[in-house]
Amino acid sequence: MIKYLILVSLFSFSILACQNKTESKENKPVIEKTDNTGPEYTSRYICPMYCKGSGADTMGICPVCGMDYELNPEFKGSEL
Numbered sequence: 001m002i003k004y005l006i007l008v009s010l011f012s013f014s015i016l017a018c019q020n021k022t023e024s025k026e027n028k029p030v031i032e033k034t035d036n037t038g039p040e041y042t043s044r045y046i047c048p049m050y051c052k053g054s055g056a057d058t059m060g061i062c063p064v065c066g067m068d069y070e071l072n073p074e075f076k077g078s079e080l
């Protein structure tokens with residue numbers, strides 16, 4: 001019985017190891033999907049560099065990189 005358990009655990013371990021290998025193989029240099037849901041993407045005015053923490057409802061400059069905000073063509077706000 002104990003031998004059987006050891007065999008089973010070894011077997012499942014090898015399966016897990018195989019799965020890990022295939023996963024790492026499939027993990028090719030995938031281009032990271034950028035999270036476009038932050039205010040630096042959804043605000044009416046956004047930094048052209050999409051700096052984190054940037055974005056505003058009014059024209060201004062990015063507090064992070066100092067570039068002028070640009071009107072966000074993707075802005076979907078209700079207020080206009």
Ligand SMILES: [Zn+2]
Nearest residue numbers: 047051062065
């Ligand atoms: Zn910026």
